[in-house]
Amino acid sequence: MSTTLHDVARHAGVSIKTVSNVVNGLGRVSAATRERVLASVAQLDYRPNLSARSLRSGRTGVIGLAIPELSLAYFAQLADAVIEEAEQRGLVVLIEQTRGGARNRELELLRGPQRQLTDGLIFSPFGMIEEDTEFLDIGSPLVLLGERLPGASVDRVTMRNVEAGAAATASLLKLGRERVAVIGAHLDARLGSAVLRYEGYVQALREHGIELRDELVVEVDLWHRSNGAKAMRELLARGEPFDALFAMNDELALGALRVLQEDGIDVPTDVALIGFDNVDDGRFSRPSLSTVDPGRPEIARMAIELLLERIGGATTDDVAPRELQSPFRIIERESTSGA
Amino acid sequence: MSTTLHDVARHAGVSIKTVSNVVNGLGRVSAATRERVLASVAQLDYRPNLSARSLRSGRTGVIGLAIPELSLAYFAQLADAVIEEAEQRGLVVLIEQTRGGARNRELELLRGPQRQLTDGLIFSPFGMIEEDTEFLDIGSPLVLLGERLPGASVDRVTMRNVEAGAAATASLLKLGRERVAVIGAHLDARLGSAVLRYEGYVQALREHGIELRDELVVEVDLWHRSNGAKAMRELLARGEPFDALFAMNDELALGALRVLQEDGIDVPTDVALIGFDNVDDGRFSRPSLSTVDPGRPEIARMAIELLLERIGGATTDDVAPRELQSPFRIIERESTSGA
């Protein structure tokens, strides 16, 4: 077994509590004993038992991050940012995948035994519906990512999806394009990024006095690359001409790009293209992909800040939930270059 | 506070240990009391305190996964597989990033307090050198991914990098190409995938009676997409003709592809291209990317199996370390299509 406070205490000839105080920098300890204890700690290679510490303190130093899928670049990069941000605050991150965001998976995960292991959870919901908000009461701090479940009174980090969607669309319109298609819509949904980004799209069209054409709107359930390709084939099959495309995320955009090129359609000359998320891949596609940068580091930072406020605050319940918004910016690359 | 065994015991009118037995399915409990206890458990929504359980049992149910960077698609997908595999065995995964695999970061991570929190560690080393092997003695089970630190007597999961490198190269040669470039080499290193894959490259050339030309070998430190682009510019600048390219991973390949296309060089007509890792992105690039599939799910499964054997085994020390090899296969896509 590894060394404990007892071992160190015996070795240094002090009480176990004094060692504890030295290790945690608490209480008053004379310089002499402190040094003696530290020497013993070093010599015996003492490392505190985190389970015991957690049992006493009620804190584990672990936070959970629940996302749909790590193999989607957006979430991988988000996880990266969260881990980085957590590390700076002395926390470690337990990642859980909801796998396509199936509702049941999400509910299970909210009630799973892992919750006992984490001081709080950062959760990017996808499949849950409004009736499920009661399940969000998990007994430990929770921060939602995104605009789903708007009814729930929980801390959350969102972005200006409507404005961002409008800005993306506008960046296409300002090139003089007038037939702007969009893929990734969830027309019969009432919630989620898809709804908001679509709203931005519609809004931008209106502001520029351009008619909204349903034939240029393609719905896509999961925003995977393969579905982007499928959506583009569908759009092409419709035979409706278009000269610009707003893809609701970069995966869709890159999937669509591939199909456009297969058909000999040049981007950006024939079709200007913009995605969403600023995933690394877009920088090296050909043409490189214009996109909306959602401010991932900020999202991570804000989420952890909200979480830590709850974790730290003794009386967590009576504080009203907060919503923080991350800044976004349009990144113009080759896929919308003047041409 | 949440409900404890005490609460349930009082509620069901039994002893605390009986509740514990019921919850864990241990000991002999009559059907009647079992039912009564389970009813109380459900009613009070009892969930065991994992810290306390860990303190008693010495197990946390958490395993660590230390990788260079989650934003590299290969590692994101690997992490995905590990989490999935762990979940099936009732474990959760703590992901730690070594950020480009700096040696110090790796050593810190091996000694960090997190080790007290995990039952074992799956570690993909990058910057550590052979002199550091002593640091691998972390007091809990450890499985290495890859061939680094060959001197260390630790469990590990590897792949037939030499054979795979040779197979990739051969798949280019069999197209009739004779000037096969390679990017990603670490010529003055003695260890690592780069060395082995390069060895396979050399070997395949020799077997096909093709001369090895140093001018067609480009070194790349970190196998990022941007470095792939840089390497390709360097290769083009050399002015040495080549008609095929083996990129040591898909990121390099996609970065290189982009630069080739900028220069109007057609893939696969002018240059046939194969990568390594079978990252999702390669399926939707244009042309789609031929690659080597390293068997990620198998790697994840093997790593966890090795880890669990150590964790389970009472006398862990006297069992000789094992090495498992994952199967690989060549995936031919457009970037090496006959043409």
Add this chain to the structure above:
DNA sequence: CGCCAAGAATACAACGTTGTACCAAGCCCT
């Protein structure tokens, strides 16, 4: 009818840590 074994449940300690309460000096002040 009395004894024993097996079945069912309990009491208690321990895992390693930290918070609370307490104690022993030494010092200053009146």
Add this chain to the structure above:
DNA sequence: AGGGCTTGGTACAACGTTGTATTCTTGGCG
């Protein structure tokens, strides 16, 4: 010189769980 105060340290309990040893039933059997 004795009361209060600061400084440095200790003893003990508690966090919630589980392993070990123990007790209490009960029914079967000689």
